Amino acid sequence: MLSSHLLLLSSLRSSPPPFTSPASATSAFSPPRVRSTGETATVPVIDVSPLLLPRRDAADNARYTLAAQQLVNASLAGSAGFFTITRHAVDQSASEAAAAAFFALPHEAKMELAPALYNANSTHRFRGYAPPTANGKELLDGTNPAFRARPPHADAAQAFLEEAGRCVPQMPRLCEVMDEYWRQMQALGMALLAAIAHGLGEVQTDFFDKAFRVGEPMSCLRFNRYPLFTEEELSRSTSNSHAEGLACEAHRDMSILTILNQGQEGGLQIFQDGRWKDVPLTPGAFVINIGGGLQRWTNDVLMATEHRVRMVDAERISIPFFLEASYHSPMTCMPATVSESRPCKYAPTTYGPYIQSTFKLFQEYADRA
Ligand SMILES: O=C(O)CCC(=O)C(=O)O
Numbered sequence: 001m002l003s004s005h006l007l008l009l010s011s012l013r014s015s016p017p018p019f020t021s022p023a024s025a026t027s028a029f030s031p032p033r034v035r036s037t038g039e040t041a042t043v044p045v046i047d048v049s050p051l052l053l054p055r056r057d058a059a060d061n062a063r064y065t066l067a068a069q070q071l072v073n074a075s076l077a078g079s080a081g082f083f084t085i086t087r088h089a090v091d092q093s094a095s096e097a098a099a100a101a102f103f104a105l106p107h108e109a110k111m112e113l114a115p116a117l118y119n120a121n122s123t124h125r126f127r128g129y130a131p132p133t134a135n136g137k138e139l140l141d142g143t144n145p146a147f148r149a150r151p152p153h154a155d156a157a158q159a160f161l162e163e164a165g166r167c168v169p170q171m172p173r174l175c176e177v178m179d180e181y182w183r184q185m186q187a188l189g190m191a192l193l194a195a196i197a198h199g200l201g202e203v204q205t206d207f208f209d210k211a212f213r214v215g216e217p218m219s220c221l222r223f224n225r226y227p228l229f230t231e232e233e234l235s236r237s238t239s240n241s242h243a244e245g246l247a248c249e250a251h252r253d254m255s256i257l258t259i260l261n262q263g264q265e266g267g268l269q270i271f272q273d274g275r276w277k278d279v280p281l282t283p284g285a286f287v288i289n290i291g292g293g294l295q296r297w298t299n300d301v302l303m304a305t306e307h308r309v310r311m312v313d314a315e316r317i318s319i320p321f322f323l324e325a326s327y328h329s330p331m332t333c334m335p336a337t338v339s340e341s342r343p344c345k346y347a348p349t350t351y352g353p354y355i356q357s358t359f360k361l362f363q364e365y366a367d368r369a
């Protein structure tokens, strides 16, 4: 059960209003680029190796519980809502090389992978490549490899969200590398979720595992590239992010957990103590933040934290993995986060319809809602 200090923390949290509508971009004006104030955010660093052991003895169990509590403490409403994980055992070199090689392909080759929204000849509607005109960064979305290995689902709404990530003939190993990384990140994400359930005191230790297992998880592996724009290009940009002088506008992620390789350049910021501060860069580590889906599932005990990316003086590649549940995963408040004095705030739903209802919050996804 929840102890009262969790509830107190939640009422103390200060934050900017969620999703303030971005100013609309104008044609001959670009606002000044947002610069770092030099302030570094306090983001806990957590060694997650105790969460990843195939078997545990009593001493390992104690270390597991300690690490699980650290994850929860870093994610509670009123805390950073962001943390860095080390000793996670995932090698990032192949995915980093694949992202750099993909973005270096000619524009036409990348556009082959764009959905119909950006390429009228495309038969794809949801996943794939988005050019920098979408919202100031180009991106490639990879999906659960299982979606490529089977025919589309009979239900149109489910088939839409389960559309497979796409491969490109110029890079024969791209899908292989993305699939392998997707599987490793999915496993890491599920280990983190199991630990979070444990840290919250949930008696059903398989709470998330059971919910995800009703189908194939929809987690999205994304390659982002933020080009280095000239002032002239920025003045013509229709990106909501550019309209605020940012590489990526302030937002909360809406999936379950984001596990981010933020690249070499820095620039990620979170809103802490009433100001925007830089998230420290730790080579080889991942930055994790809670998504709106986990906030909902934990009855606002854990909170999705607002973040943004400022423009840096170099092009920037980042690789977020958005851990997502399956289309039919039931989302009702986790029992450990509900009490008589804290009833469940959210109506039961399922993950597919929930996540689709959030697309309108993101310029690059709004037309796919
Ligand atoms: O590029 C980054 O470091 C973060 C991007 C981000 O916040 C997102 O894609 O949701």
Ligand SMILES: [Fe+2]
Pocket: 251, 252, 253, 258, 307
């Ligand atoms: Fe984000």
